Amino acid sequence: MSGTDAGVAIVGGGLVGCMIAYALRQRRRSVIVLERGHVGGESSGVSFGSLRLQGQHEAELPLALRAQALWETIEAETGESVEFRRHGHVHLALDAEQQARLERNARNARAHGLDVTLLDRDEALGRWPFLGGQVVGASFSTRDAVVNPRLVAPAVARAARRLGATIQEGVEIIAAEHDGVRFRLHGRTADGAVRSVTAETLVNAAGAWAGTLAAWFGETIPLFPAGPAELVTEPIPAFVAPVMHVVDGSILFRQTERGNVVIGGHPRMRVDAATRTARVPPDKILTNLARLVALVPRLRAHQVIRSWTGIEGYVEDMMPVLGPSISTPGLFHACAFSGHGLQLGPAAAAAIAELIVEGTTTMPIAPFDIRRFYVSGQPRTLSLAEEFQPDVLAQAAPPSRARPSS
Amino acid sequence: MTRVVVVGAGPAGIAAADVLSRAAVEVTLIDEAERPGGQYHRAPASGLQLDMRRLLDAAHASYAAFHAQAASVCARVDYRPATLVWGVHGRAVHLAARGFAQSVGYDALVLATGATDRVMPLPGWTLPGVFTLGGAQAVLKDQGCLIGRRVVFCGSSPLLYLAAVQYLRAGGKVAAVIDTTRFAEKLRALPDMLAAPGVLGQGLRHMAALKRRGVPILHGATIDAFEGKARVSAVRCTSPDSAPLRVACDAVAYGHGLRPETQLAELAGCTLRFDPVQRVHVPETDPDGRAGHAIYVAGDGGSIGGGQAAAVSGRLAAAAALHDLGLAADVDVAASRASLARLRRFQKGVAAAFRWPGERAAALDDAVILCRCENVTVGEVRAAIALQDGVADVNRAKAATRCGMGRCQGRFCGAGLAEVAAACVGGHDHGRDRLRVQTPIKPLPMALAGDLSP
Amino acid sequence: MTGPSGPPAAAPEGTPSAILHRVAAFDTPLLRFTLDGRPMQARQGESVLAAILCHAGHLRRHECSGEPRAGFCLMGACQDCWVWFGPGERGRACTTPVADGMQVSTSPDPPA
Numbered sequence: 003m004s005g006t007d008a009g010v011a012i013v014g015g016g017l018v019g020c021m022i023a024y025a026l027r028q029r030r031r032s033v034i035v036l037e038r039g040h041v042g043g044e045s046s047g048v049s050f051g052s053l054r055l056q057g058q059h060e061a062e063l064p065l066a067l068r069a070q071a072l073w074e075t076i077e078a079e080t081g082e083s084v085e086f087r088r089h090g091h092v093h094l095a096l097d098a099e100q101q102a103r104l105e106r107n108a109r110n111a112r113a114h115g116l117d118v119t120l121l122d123r124d125e126a127l128g129r130w131p132f133l134g135g136q137v138v139g140a141s142f143s144t145r146d147a148v149v150n151p152r153l154v155a156p157a158v159a160r161a162a163r164r165l166g167a168t169i170q171e172g173v174e175i176i177a178a179e180h181d182g183v184r185f186r187l188h189g190r191t192a193d194g195a196v197r198s199v200t201a202e203t204l205v206n207a208a209g210a211w212a213g214t215l216a217a218w219f220g221e222t223i224p225l226f227p228a229g230p231a232e233l234v235t236e237p238i239p240a241f242v243a244p245v246m247h248v249v250d251g252s253i254l255f256r257q258t259e260r261g262n263v264v265i266g267g268h269p270r271m272r273v274d275a276a277t278r279t280a281r282v283p284p285d286k287i288l289t290n291l292a293r294l295v296a297l298v299p300r301l302r303a304h305q306v307i308r309s310w311t312g313i314e315g316y317v318e319d320m321m322p323v324l325g326p327s328i329s330t331p332g333l334f335h336a337c338a339f340s341g342h343g344l345q346l347g348p349a350a351a352a353a354i355a356e357l358i359v360e361g362t363t364t365m366p367i368a369p370f371d372i373r374r375f376y377v378s379g380q381p382r383t384l385s386l387a388e389e390f391q392p393d394v395l396a397q398a399a400p401p402s403r404a405r406p407s408s
Numbered sequence: 409m410t411r412v413v414v415v416g417a418g419p420a421g422i423a424a425a426d427v428l429s430r431a432a433v434e435v436t437l438i439d440e441a442e443r444p445g446g447q448y449h450r451a452p453a454s455g456l457q458l459d460m461r462r463l464l465d466a467a468h469a470s471y472a473a474f475h476a477q478a479a480s481v482c483a484r485v486d487y488r489p490a491t492l493v494w495g496v497h498g499r500a501v502h503l504a505a506r507g508f509a510q511s512v513g514y515d516a517l518v519l520a521t522g523a524t525d526r527v528m529p530l531p532g533w534t535l536p537g538v539f540t541l542g543g544a545q546a547v548l549k550d551q552g553c554l555i556g557r558r559v560v561f562c563g564s565s566p567l568l569y570l571a572a573v574q575y576l577r578a579g580g581k582v583a584a585v586i587d588t589t590r591f592a593e594k595l596r597a598l599p600d601m602l603a604a605p606g607v608l609g610q611g612l613r614h615m616a617a618l619k620r621r622g623v624p625i626l627h628g629a630t631i632d633a634f635e636g637k638a639r640v641s642a643v644r645c646t647s648p649d650s651a652p653l654r655v656a657c658d659a660v661a662y663g664h665g666l667r668p669e670t671q672l673a674e675l676a677g678c679t680l681r682f683d684p685v686q687r688v689h690v691p692e693t694d695p696d697g698r699a700g701h702a703i704y705v706a707g708d709g710g711s712i713g714g715g716q717a718a719a720v721s722g723r724l725a726a727a728a729a730l731h732d733l734g735l736a737a738d739v740d741v742a743a744s745r746a747s748l749a750r751l752r753r754f755q756k757g758v759a760a761a762f763r764w765p766g767e768r769a770a771a772l773d774d775a776v777i778l779c780r781c782e783n784v785t786v787g788e789v790r791a792a793i794a795l796q797d798g799v800a801d802v803n804r805a806k807a808a809t810r811c812g813m814g815r816c817q818g819r820f821c822g823a824g825l826a827e828v829a830a831a832c833v834g835g836h837d838h839g840r841d842r843l844r845v846q847t848p849i850k851p852l853p854m855a856l857a858g859d860l861s862p
Numbered sequence: 863m864t865g866p867s868g869p870p871a872a873a874p875e876g877t878p879s880a881i882l883h884r885v886a887a888f889d890t891p892l893l894r895f896t897l898d899g900r901p902m903q904a905r906q907g908e909s910v911l912a913a914i915l916c917h918a919g920h921l922r923r924h925e926c927s928g929e930p931r932a933g934f935c936l937m938g939a940c941q942d943c944w945v946w947f948g949p950g951e952r953g954r955a956c957t958t959p960v961a962d963g964m965q966v967s968t969s970p971d972p973p974a
Contacts, residue, residue: 040796040799040801040804043804047807152807152808153808156795156796156808160795171797171799235854236814236815236851236925236944237925237926238970239970260925260926261925281497281675281846281847282846282847283495283497283498284494284495284497284502284511284847284848285497285511287495287847287848287852288509288856291852291854291855291856292857294854295854295855301854302853302854302855303853303854303855303946303951303952303970304853304854304952304970305815305851305852305853305854305944305952306848306851306852306854307814307815307817307848307851307852308813308817308846308848309846309847309848310846440938440957441938441957442959447937452886453888453907453908453909453959454890454907455888455889455890455905455906455907456886456887456888456907457886457887457888457889458886459886524935524937524939524940525935534924534929534931534934535930536881536919536920536921536930536931536932537881537932538934539933539934539935539936540934540935540936540937540940542935542936542937543933543934543935543936543937544936546936546937547882547911547912547936547956548885550909551882551908551909551911551912552884552885552886552887552888553882553883553884553885553912553915553916554882554883554884554885555881555882555883556881556882556883557883578885578886579885580883580885638919638920638930639879639881639919639920639930639932659881669939780931780934780940780942781941781942782926783924783926783927814941815941815942815944816939816940816941816942819939819940820934820935820939820940850938850939850941851941851944853952
């Protein structure tokens with residue numbers, strides 16, 4: 003195994019890394035995925051599972067729409083059920099300010115050809131009578147969907163393997179460099195065995211740890227780790243099909259086909275990327291339960307049975323880093339998805355595969371260039387205080403504005 | 409003032425709280441049950457006319473002594489019965505009681521969380537009338553009820569004999585005791601079990617009493633299935649000489665020893681290690697129960713050892729906590745350590761004499777329900793492991809199949825899942841993987857309201 | 863979630879279909895409760911599980927398989943004995959004492 007040579011080496015076997023491997027094998031490139039743990043074992047496997055389109059940032063929406071088209075054929079592509087269901091997505095407004103946000107989002111969505119219906123309070127409560135009295139309005143987007151995040155990365159990895167990709171699990175890359183001709187990756191397994199890989203092209207799909215790989219090549223991606231708080235109830239008789247999502251992200255929920263209600267709620271929490279430990283604190287569980295019960299009073303009788311989180315990589319403008327390195331030809335970044343990696347995954351993967359094989363891509367990825375961290379003035383469009391708990395932001399390094407030395 | 413929180417009011421928790429309550433610390437003793445006792449010293453519900461003296465016979469003296477001690481301890485400390493500890497985070501335990509949530513900070517935390525039955529899933533184990541061995545005893549002591557009128561006690565545990573004798577004393581009929589370990593294995597374990605001759609003698613007396621009452625006892629049998637339609641009606645098994653047997657019954661008490669309740673220890677950051685003798689995961693501790701900074705583990709929740717060992721380890725854990733807080737404890741540490749070592753040696757013998765039949769997982773039919781919460785079959789887990797390149801990672805199998813993802817968080821499927829997974833990759837000895845725990849450790853009502861009082 | 867969700871078959875105490883067999887009595891006041899709408903009696907101190915299973919062959923049906931379940935561990939760990947106490951309340955039958963006037967049901971009300 004030591005001394006493997008490949009056309010493309012992908013560091014990170016999350017959903018994005020596996021999808022890139024799949025897209026490259028479709029284009030007949032030799033490819034190896036190097037995953038420290040197991041495929042989909044970090045943030046890919048723990049997300050809420052929403053393939054949301056409405057409310058996405060307008061810079062992200064074109065890519066999100068391309069991704070959705072790919073999601074819509076995922077089960078045919080992989081030959082497996084990943085519990086893809088297109089039941090739509092409801093954004094809820096609890097006050098006038100949030101209602102204005104729904105209207106802005108709807109205009110933006112329609113400008114991109116996404117069908118979004120605005121509902122007033124009575125229409126919303128008539129359609130979803132379990133909602134409590136806080137709701138002042140809603141917007142419904144029918145093309146939005148869900149998948150089971152636990153199933154999807156392993157299914158894509160299997161499909162990539164069937165096309166001939168090599169996916170090595172349990173190999174941690176601890177250093178990498180470019181020797182002028184090829185990339186040299188130095189890996190080790192959990193039992194200490196050394197694995198080295200050489201490749202013509204290197205893809206950084208290392209999730210919350212992608213900043214480390216970038217730094218080996220003198221590049222700065224100002225990543226900080228954070229985790230979503232996810233809860234799940236016991237199975238409940240079916241009562242809701244679409245994802246229900248208060249537009250500020252303070253609470254969102256969906257019901258699986260077996261009846262469990264999956265519950266999310268921002269702000270996102272501090273997690274430890276170094277020790278790879280992350281748990282939802284009890285106070286956070288109580289806060290989110292109180293919000294959910296206020297929104298859906300009939301759920302108060304049910305039980306929450308489990309919580310989980312994971313370690314996701316964020317940057318302050320909440321948009322991915324997607325495209326070629328500025329320091330090293332042949333290195334490509336596909337990281338910093340900021341909680342949107344599940345939905346954007348297939349289009350991001352197609353973009354990287356096209357860039358590697360054809361040198362150009364039809365995917366709308368211009369806003370996601372790493373160079374945005376080296377020029378000043380990327381407008382911040384989101385209130386980070388709303389998105390993250392203060393202790394997350396306290397540990398987030400201020401972005402470097404300097405050019406890389408190389 | 410310094411606060412020590414003790415979780416669990418069984419023999420270990422009460423012993424720990426007793427020692428702590430004599431030192432200059434505030435003690436909060438939290439227990440999920442309405443009354444102290446844990447499983448070992450479980451007491452009848454108030455008003456139940458159950459003759460505990462008759463039921464426990466020779467063991468009544470230690471039961472009575474425990475409850476006298478518990479009454480005194482509970483009166484001296486901040487005792488919180490009927491309270492679930494559902495999370496540990498940031499030096500505080502998180503509680504739920506009567507629909508309210510609260511947290512209590514600690515300077516030291518003693519976890520005396522006990523154990524539950526370990527079972528190997530079998531065909532028919534979800535049928536009404538099939539209960540755990542511990543459950544059969546609990547509903548008798550707590551509620552004055554037998555689990556049926558003709559009960560089979562089966563599995564591998566010294567408690568099979570104790571529970572069967574208690575059922576006879578309470579007026580029940582015992583259809584059979586079916587023990588999956590051979591008598592020869594018990595004889596081989598005698599040297600270790602002689603470390604506690606009193607406990608061993610009790611076990612032998614129980615076996616003799618059952619024989620006198622004409623109860624069939626089968627050693628070295630294989631349990632094949634629990635049969636029945638709406639309710640269990642028979643246990644199908646194979647005798648050591650390969651003869652198929654069918655024992656008619658209307659209830660089954662089933663268990664293969666105990667597994668520690670380690671969830672809170674795991675949430676508190678303790679390292680869990682696989683104990684190759686007991687074949688369970690236990691928190692890593694020093695001999696006195698230190699399991700991490702300000703965390704102490706005592707009783708069966710730390711290492712399966714029975715009620716006597718639990719009490720001794722509770723005293724040692726309390727002494728360790730006080731020592732680390734710079735306080736003196738009224739405990740003869742050297743004598744307690746020696747006593748605990750002796751009782752643990754006895755338990756090593758018990759673990760060998762009443763072996764966990766992990767190797768049976770390989771023979772389970774694909775259709776057998778492995779996870780009773782989520783209704784996941786053995787076959788579904790095997791298929792998932794085949795798809796994950798034969799990697800026997802149980803958390804990965806859980807993610808793919810939902811096995812262990814339900815209300816009990818893998819308490820009752822976890823041991824079987826580890827063995828099914830290990831068998832898929834060709835080895836009983838690989839069964840060392842375990843399901844990770846998540847908060848809340850037991851289901852929590854969504855309407856749980858925060859306690860607004862300070 | 864599919865599957866039958868009929869109420870447990872109740873029968874007079876002591877008939878063969880009752881799971882539990884009471885061997886010690888409570889000397890406490892008689893309480894009245896309903897099980898899926900049918901009037902039942904129990905003694906103060908009795909657990910919901912004992913009060914039901916002294917008369918019935920099971921407690922609930924599994925959400926997915928529809929198979930009858932009657933609890934398993936009887937000590938609050940396996941979570942296989944959750945029942946409903948009227949709209950809006952839910953609990954483990956094995957660790958919840960019967961209260962006078964309790965309306966126990968073995969299947970949930972739909973939440974909407």
